Amino acid sequence: MNLYKYASPAAFYPLAGKLIPWFAIPAAILFVVGLYVGFFVAPVDFQQGNAYRIMFIHVPAAWMGMLLYVLMAVYAGIGWAFNARLASMMASAIAITGAMFTFLSLVTGSLWGKPTWGTWWVWDARMTSTLILLFLYAGFISLQAAIDDPRRADKAGAVLALVGVINVPIIYFSVQWWNTLHQGATIRIMGKPSIAPPMLAALLIMLAACWLYSVAVVLTRLRRIIEEREQNASMFARSTV
Protein backbone atom coordinates (compact mmCIF):
# COMPACT_ATOMS: atom_id res chain seq x y z
CA MET A 1 0.00 0.00 0.00
CA ASN A 2 1.31 3.40 -0.92
CA LEU A 3 0.85 5.56 2.17
CA TYR A 4 1.97 8.69 0.35
CA LYS A 5 -1.27 8.79 -1.58
CA TYR A 6 -2.94 9.84 1.68
CA ALA A 7 -0.95 13.08 1.60
CA SER A 8 -3.55 14.23 -0.89
CA PRO A 9 -6.61 15.84 0.74
CA ALA A 10 -8.94 14.05 -1.70
CA ALA A 11 -7.51 10.64 -0.76
CA PHE A 12 -7.37 11.36 2.96
CA TYR A 13 -10.96 12.65 3.13
CA PRO A 14 -12.72 9.24 3.03
CA LEU A 15 -10.02 7.59 5.19
CA ALA A 16 -10.53 10.24 7.89
CA GLY A 17 -14.26 9.59 7.76
CA LYS A 18 -13.70 5.89 8.37
CA LEU A 19 -11.24 6.53 11.23
CA ILE A 20 -13.41 8.95 13.26
CA PRO A 21 -15.70 6.38 15.00
CA TRP A 22 -12.61 4.35 16.03
CA PHE A 23 -11.52 7.33 18.12
CA ALA A 24 -14.88 8.84 19.12
CA ILE A 25 -16.41 5.69 20.64
CA PRO A 26 -13.35 4.66 22.75
CA ALA A 27 -13.08 8.32 23.86
CA ALA A 28 -16.65 8.25 25.22
CA ILE A 29 -16.03 4.92 26.97
CA LEU A 30 -12.75 6.07 28.52
CA PHE A 31 -14.28 9.34 29.78
CA VAL A 32 -16.91 7.28 31.65
CA VAL A 33 -14.31 4.82 33.01
CA GLY A 34 -11.88 7.61 33.93
CA LEU A 35 -14.54 9.60 35.80
CA TYR A 36 -15.71 6.44 37.57
CA VAL A 37 -12.18 5.63 38.78
CA GLY A 38 -11.55 9.30 39.61
CA PHE A 39 -14.69 9.78 41.69
CA PHE A 40 -15.48 6.33 43.11
CA VAL A 41 -12.18 4.40 43.31
CA ALA A 42 -9.55 7.06 44.01
CA PRO A 43 -9.39 7.93 47.73
CA VAL A 44 -9.81 11.37 49.26
CA ASP A 45 -6.54 13.33 49.39
CA PHE A 46 -5.27 13.82 52.93
CA GLN A 47 -4.25 17.43 52.29
CA GLN A 48 -6.74 18.75 49.77
CA GLY A 49 -9.84 16.67 50.50
CA ASN A 50 -12.02 16.24 47.45
CA ALA A 51 -10.82 19.44 45.75
CA TYR A 52 -7.94 17.48 44.24
CA ARG A 53 -10.41 15.65 41.97
CA ILE A 54 -10.25 18.67 39.67
CA MET A 55 -6.84 17.22 38.74
CA PHE A 56 -8.45 14.53 36.54
CA ILE A 57 -9.62 17.13 34.05
CA HIS A 58 -7.10 19.93 34.76
CA VAL A 59 -3.90 17.94 34.15
CA PRO A 60 -5.05 16.19 30.92
CA ALA A 61 -6.38 19.54 29.61
CA ALA A 62 -3.04 21.24 30.32
CA TRP A 63 -1.08 18.43 28.65
CA MET A 64 -3.34 18.43 25.61
CA GLY A 65 -2.95 22.19 25.30
CA MET A 66 0.84 21.81 25.11
CA LEU A 67 0.97 18.60 23.05
CA LEU A 68 -1.51 19.86 20.48
CA TYR A 69 0.47 23.08 20.12
CA VAL A 70 3.65 21.13 19.29
CA LEU A 71 1.69 18.91 16.88
CA MET A 72 0.10 21.98 15.25
CA ALA A 73 3.53 23.61 14.80
CA VAL A 74 5.00 20.39 13.33
CA TYR A 75 2.16 20.06 10.80
CA ALA A 76 2.29 23.76 9.96
CA GLY A 77 6.06 23.45 9.45
CA ILE A 78 5.72 20.38 7.21
CA GLY A 79 2.99 22.13 5.23
CA TRP A 80 5.24 25.14 4.74
CA ALA A 81 8.54 23.34 4.03
CA PHE A 82 7.17 20.67 1.69
CA ASN A 83 4.25 22.63 0.27
CA ALA A 84 1.92 19.94 1.62
CA ARG A 85 -1.65 21.26 1.68
CA LEU A 86 -3.03 18.48 3.87
CA ALA A 87 -0.44 19.10 6.61
CA SER A 88 -1.35 22.80 6.70
CA MET A 89 -5.04 21.95 6.88
CA MET A 90 -4.24 19.57 9.77
CA ALA A 91 -2.52 22.44 11.63
CA SER A 92 -5.62 24.62 11.20
CA ALA A 93 -7.86 21.76 12.35
CA ILE A 94 -5.77 21.25 15.52
CA ALA A 95 -5.68 24.93 16.58
CA ILE A 96 -9.24 25.25 17.93
CA THR A 97 -9.09 22.01 19.93
CA GLY A 98 -5.70 23.02 21.38
CA ALA A 99 -7.05 26.44 22.32
CA MET A 100 -10.12 24.83 23.91
CA PHE A 101 -7.97 22.56 26.13
CA THR A 102 -5.64 25.42 27.08
CA PHE A 103 -8.62 27.56 28.06
CA LEU A 104 -10.06 24.61 30.01
CA SER A 105 -6.77 24.13 31.88
CA LEU A 106 -6.72 27.82 32.87
CA VAL A 107 -10.35 27.82 34.06
CA THR A 108 -10.10 24.53 35.97
CA GLY A 109 -6.76 25.70 37.41
CA SER A 110 -8.48 28.83 38.63
CA LEU A 111 -11.29 26.78 40.18
CA TRP A 112 -8.66 24.60 41.86
CA GLY A 113 -6.52 27.53 42.97
CA LYS A 114 -9.29 29.38 44.79
CA PRO A 115 -9.97 26.73 47.48
CA THR A 116 -6.36 25.47 47.78
CA TRP A 117 -4.24 28.62 47.33
CA GLY A 118 -6.92 31.17 48.24
CA THR A 119 -6.73 32.97 44.91
CA TRP A 120 -8.26 32.58 41.45
CA TRP A 121 -5.13 33.78 39.67
CA VAL A 122 -1.53 34.81 40.28
CA TRP A 123 1.04 35.97 37.74
CA ASP A 124 3.05 32.88 38.41
CA ALA A 125 5.49 31.54 35.77
CA ARG A 126 3.44 28.51 34.82
CA MET A 127 0.10 30.29 34.68
CA THR A 128 1.48 33.27 32.78
CA SER A 129 3.22 31.05 30.21
CA THR A 130 0.00 29.01 29.80
CA LEU A 131 -1.92 32.24 29.20
CA ILE A 132 0.68 33.11 26.53
CA LEU A 133 0.01 29.68 24.97
CA LEU A 134 -3.69 30.59 24.71
CA PHE A 135 -2.73 33.90 23.07
CA LEU A 136 -0.49 32.03 20.59
CA TYR A 137 -3.42 29.81 19.61
CA ALA A 138 -5.68 32.87 19.32
CA GLY A 139 -3.02 34.61 17.22
CA PHE A 140 -2.68 31.59 14.91
CA ILE A 141 -6.46 31.29 14.45
CA SER A 142 -7.08 35.00 13.87
CA LEU A 143 -4.03 35.40 11.59
CA GLN A 144 -5.30 32.58 9.38
CA ALA A 145 -8.81 34.02 9.41
CA ALA A 146 -7.49 37.45 8.37
CA ILE A 147 -5.72 36.26 5.20
CA ASP A 148 -7.92 35.38 2.23
CA ASP A 149 -5.50 33.25 0.22
CA PRO A 150 -5.38 29.89 2.10
CA ARG A 151 -1.77 29.06 1.18
CA ARG A 152 -0.55 32.50 2.29
CA ALA A 153 -2.56 32.09 5.49
CA ASP A 154 -0.88 28.69 6.00
CA LYS A 155 2.60 30.20 5.62
CA ALA A 156 1.93 33.11 7.97
CA GLY A 157 0.40 30.71 10.51
CA ALA A 158 3.41 28.38 10.23
CA VAL A 159 5.85 31.18 11.09
CA LEU A 160 3.81 32.17 14.15
CA ALA A 161 3.31 28.54 15.26
CA LEU A 162 7.01 27.66 14.92
CA VAL A 163 8.24 30.77 16.73
CA GLY A 164 5.72 30.11 19.51
CA VAL A 165 6.96 26.55 20.11
CA ILE A 166 9.66 27.98 22.39
CA ASN A 167 6.88 28.68 24.90
CA VAL A 168 6.05 24.97 25.40
CA PRO A 169 9.30 23.95 27.16
CA ILE A 170 9.02 27.18 29.15
CA ILE A 171 5.60 26.05 30.45
CA TYR A 172 6.85 22.53 31.12
CA PHE A 173 9.99 23.51 33.03
CA SER A 174 8.56 26.68 34.62
CA VAL A 175 7.92 24.87 37.91
CA GLN A 176 11.59 23.89 38.09
CA TRP A 177 13.19 27.07 36.76
CA TRP A 178 11.29 29.54 38.88
CA ASN A 179 9.91 29.59 42.37
CA THR A 180 6.24 29.20 41.61
CA LEU A 181 3.02 28.74 43.51
CA HIS A 182 2.12 25.94 41.11
CA GLN A 183 3.12 22.48 42.28
CA GLY A 184 5.73 20.38 40.49
CA ALA A 185 5.12 17.56 38.03
CA THR A 186 2.78 14.81 39.25
CA ILE A 187 4.06 12.24 36.81
CA ARG A 188 7.74 12.10 36.04
CA ILE A 189 9.31 10.42 33.05
CA MET A 190 12.07 9.16 35.34
CA GLY A 191 11.21 7.92 38.80
CA LYS A 192 8.06 7.25 40.74
CA PRO A 193 4.89 9.30 40.35
CA SER A 194 3.98 11.30 43.43
CA ILE A 195 0.36 10.09 43.74
CA ALA A 196 -1.57 6.93 44.78
CA PRO A 197 -2.08 4.25 42.07
CA PRO A 198 -5.87 4.74 41.60
CA MET A 199 -5.32 8.50 41.24
CA LEU A 200 -2.63 7.86 38.64
CA ALA A 201 -4.88 5.36 36.83
CA ALA A 202 -7.77 7.87 36.65
CA LEU A 203 -5.39 10.56 35.40
CA LEU A 204 -3.94 8.36 32.65
CA ILE A 205 -7.38 7.10 31.54
CA MET A 206 -8.65 10.69 31.33
CA LEU A 207 -5.53 11.67 29.38
CA ALA A 208 -6.15 8.82 26.91
CA ALA A 209 -9.81 9.89 26.61
CA CYS A 210 -8.76 13.48 25.87
CA TRP A 211 -6.31 12.25 23.21
CA LEU A 212 -8.94 10.10 21.50
CA TYR A 213 -11.46 12.94 21.73
CA SER A 214 -8.93 15.31 20.14
CA VAL A 215 -8.18 12.94 17.25
CA ALA A 216 -11.91 12.42 16.56
CA VAL A 217 -12.75 16.14 16.66
CA VAL A 218 -9.64 17.21 14.70
CA LEU A 219 -10.31 14.65 11.95
CA THR A 220 -13.94 15.80 11.74
CA ARG A 221 -12.83 19.44 11.47
CA LEU A 222 -10.15 18.46 8.95
CA ARG A 223 -12.88 16.97 6.74
CA ARG A 224 -14.84 20.25 6.98
CA ILE A 225 -11.71 22.21 6.03
CA ILE A 226 -11.03 19.91 3.06
CA GLU A 227 -14.65 20.39 1.92
CA GLU A 228 -14.34 24.16 2.21
CA ARG A 229 -10.97 24.48 0.51
CA GLU A 230 -11.26 21.89 -2.21
CA GLN A 231 -14.71 22.82 -3.43
CA ASN A 232 -13.52 22.87 -7.01
CA ALA A 233 -11.83 19.50 -6.80
CA SER A 234 -13.38 16.65 -8.72
CA MET A 235 -14.37 14.86 -5.50
CA PHE A 236 -17.08 17.42 -4.79
CA ALA A 237 -17.95 18.51 -8.31
CA ARG A 238 -21.47 17.82 -9.43
CA SER A 239 -21.60 15.69 -12.54
CA THR A 240 -21.01 18.11 -15.35
CA VAL A 241 -20.47 15.52 -18.03
Place this chain on the structure above:
Amino acid sequence: MSEFFSMGGYAFYVWGSYLIALVLMVGEVVTVLKRRKSLR
Protein backbone atom coordinates in the same frame (compact mmCIF):
# COMPACT_ATOMS: atom_id res chain seq x y z
CA MET B 1 -25.37 10.37 48.25
CA SER B 2 -25.58 14.03 49.29
CA GLU B 3 -22.13 13.56 50.79
CA PHE B 4 -20.89 12.65 47.33
CA PHE B 5 -22.42 15.73 45.71
CA SER B 6 -21.13 18.06 48.42
CA MET B 7 -17.52 16.98 47.69
CA GLY B 8 -16.53 17.82 51.25
CA GLY B 9 -17.50 21.46 50.74
CA TYR B 10 -15.71 21.77 47.39
CA ALA B 11 -18.84 21.11 45.29
CA PHE B 12 -18.76 24.47 43.47
CA TYR B 13 -15.11 24.07 42.43
CA VAL B 14 -15.18 20.37 41.55
CA TRP B 15 -18.54 20.26 39.74
CA GLY B 16 -17.90 23.70 38.23
CA SER B 17 -14.70 22.36 36.64
CA TYR B 18 -16.41 19.32 35.16
CA LEU B 19 -19.44 21.33 34.03
CA ILE B 20 -17.19 23.76 32.12
CA ALA B 21 -15.32 20.81 30.58
CA LEU B 22 -18.63 19.28 29.48
CA VAL B 23 -19.93 22.57 28.02
CA LEU B 24 -16.68 23.22 26.12
CA MET B 25 -16.39 19.72 24.68
CA VAL B 26 -20.07 19.33 23.75
CA GLY B 27 -19.97 22.86 22.33
CA GLU B 28 -16.92 22.03 20.23
CA VAL B 29 -18.48 18.83 18.86
CA VAL B 30 -21.78 20.60 18.03
CA THR B 31 -19.92 23.49 16.34
CA VAL B 32 -17.80 21.20 14.18
CA LEU B 33 -20.84 19.12 13.15
CA LYS B 34 -22.88 22.24 12.32
CA ARG B 35 -20.04 23.60 10.21
CA ARG B 36 -20.79 20.92 7.59
CA LYS B 37 -24.49 21.81 7.37
CA SER B 38 -23.91 25.52 6.84
CA LEU B 39 -21.78 24.68 3.82
CA ARG B 40 -24.54 22.87 1.97
